[in-house]
Amino acid sequence: DAKTTQPPSMDCAEGRAANLPCNHSTISGNEYVYWYRQIHSQGPQYIIHGLKNNETNEMASLIITEDRKSSTLILPHATLRDTAVYYCIVEGMGGGADGLTFGKGTHLIIQP
Amino acid sequence: DTGVSQDPRHKITKRGQNVTFRCDPISEHNRLYWYRQTLGQGPEFLTYFQNEAQLEKSRLLSDRFSAERPKGSFSTLEIQRTEQGDSAMYLCASRRTGGNEQYFGPGTRLTVT
Numbered sequence: 085d086a087k088t089t090q091p092p093s094m095d096c097a098e099g100r101a102a103n104l105p106c107n108h109s110t111i112s113g114n115e116y117v118y119w120y121r122q123i124h125s126q127g128p129q130y131i132i133h134g135l136k137n138n139e140t141n142e143m144a145s146l147i148i149t150e151d152r153k154s155s156t157l158i159l160p161h162a163t164l165r166d167t168a169v170y171y172c173i174v175e176g177m178g179g180g181a182d183g184l185t186f187g188k189g190t191h192l193i194i195q196p
Numbered sequence: 197d198t199g200v201s202q203d204p205r206h207k208i209t210k211r212g213q214n215v216t217f218r219c220d221p222i223s224e225h226n227r228l229y230w231y232r233q234t235l236g237q238g239p240e241f242l243t244y245f246q247n248e249a250q251l252e253k254s255r256l257l258s259d260r261f262s263a264e265r266p267k268g269s270f271s272t273l274e275i276q277r278t279e280q281g282d283s284a285m286y287l288c289a290s291r292r293t294g295g296n297e298q299y300f301g302p303g304t305r306l307t308v309t
Contacts, residue, residue, distance in 0.1 A: 118296075127200070127287050127300030128239065171238055181291070182252055183229055184298060186238030 087111065087174040093191040102159040104190050106172030109153045115176055117148060119157050121168040122189070128171065131157065167194045198222070200301035202288050208307045209278055216274045217304045221290030228271050229298060230263055231287040232256065239287050245271060278308045 089107040096102040108117060118133040132139055132146045134155070139146045145158040159166055171189040201220045209215050221228045226247050231239035242261070243253045247268035257263075260278075265271040275282055285305050289298040 116296075125302075127289070127303050128298075129300065130297035133296055169238075177296075181227070183231075183241035183244055183254070184239070185241065188236070188238055 087185070088172045088187055090170075090172050090187060090190045092188065093193065095193050095195055096159075096162050098164060098194050098196050099161055102162040102166065102192060102194070104157040104159075104170050104172075104192060105154065106157070107154045108172070108174045111152050111174050115174050117146065117155050118173040118175055118184075119144070119146065120171045120173065120184075120186075121166075122171070123165075123168040128186075131170075162192075162194045164194050164196060166192065168192060200288055200290050200299050202286075202301040202304050204304060205302060206305050206307075208309065211278060211280060211308055213278055214274065214276045215278060215306065216272055217286055217288075217306075218270060218272050219288030219301060220270045221288070222292070222299055225290035225292045225299070226268070227291040227293070228265055229289040229291070230271070230273050231289065233285040233287060233303070234283075242273075275306075278306075280308045282306060283308045 116133050116135050119131040120128040122128045131143050132141055134146045134148050148155045169189040169191050171186050203218045229244040230242040232242055233239040241254050242257050243263050245265040248265050260276045263273045285303040287303045289300045291298045
């Protein structure tokens with residue numbers, strides 16, 4: 085079973101920041117938080133991952149709470165192309181080296 | 197830089213027929229994964245290879261399913277005696293040694309009629 089809980093869907097206006105929450109209350113000390121997204125009819129795409137510090141790359145920022153029981157993926161300036169299903173995944177170092185465990189994710193819809 | 201490719205992209209078959217899908221990973225990625233995704237669900241892990249060795253199989257992988265990666269490069273997934281419940285998107289992913297990300301192909305959509 086997936087170790088994360090995400091809202092099934094969210095809306096965000098184009099140009100605004102999209103904040104996607106994820107609960108992972110049973111995360112263990114050596115597990116990372118990974119985010120992938122899946123645009124309709126495509127394979128999933130890696131976005132970002134982190135252990136306990138906040139992380140930022142060219143796609144997004146990841147904010148992990150101090151107790152590590154939840155995190156938020158931030159898309160700073162959402163565009164229509166960011167409409168996708170976003171998956172929050174908890175895995176050990178190596179990013180699911182033995183296979184990723186996906187939940188149902190959050191369907192993010194960017195509104196024009 | 198070529199990504200992961202899968203062939204065919206779509207396959208329609210009749211119940212009881214055998215089908216085979218191919219996945220070409222990113223060059224020099226030694227881990228290759230197969231997933232299955234049904235409508236409205238996230239991908240489910242099926243099996244993975246480290247080079248040519250198949251290291252793990254999910255209980256979802258019934259004995260009608262077989263996967264190979266004979267030379268540690270491309271991989272094939274065969275489904276024998278297809279059933280309507282096999283209708284799904286079959287995704288392939290690859291990962292380099294020490295990497296954190298899996299790179300996914302576009303998938304093969306199987307429809308069993």
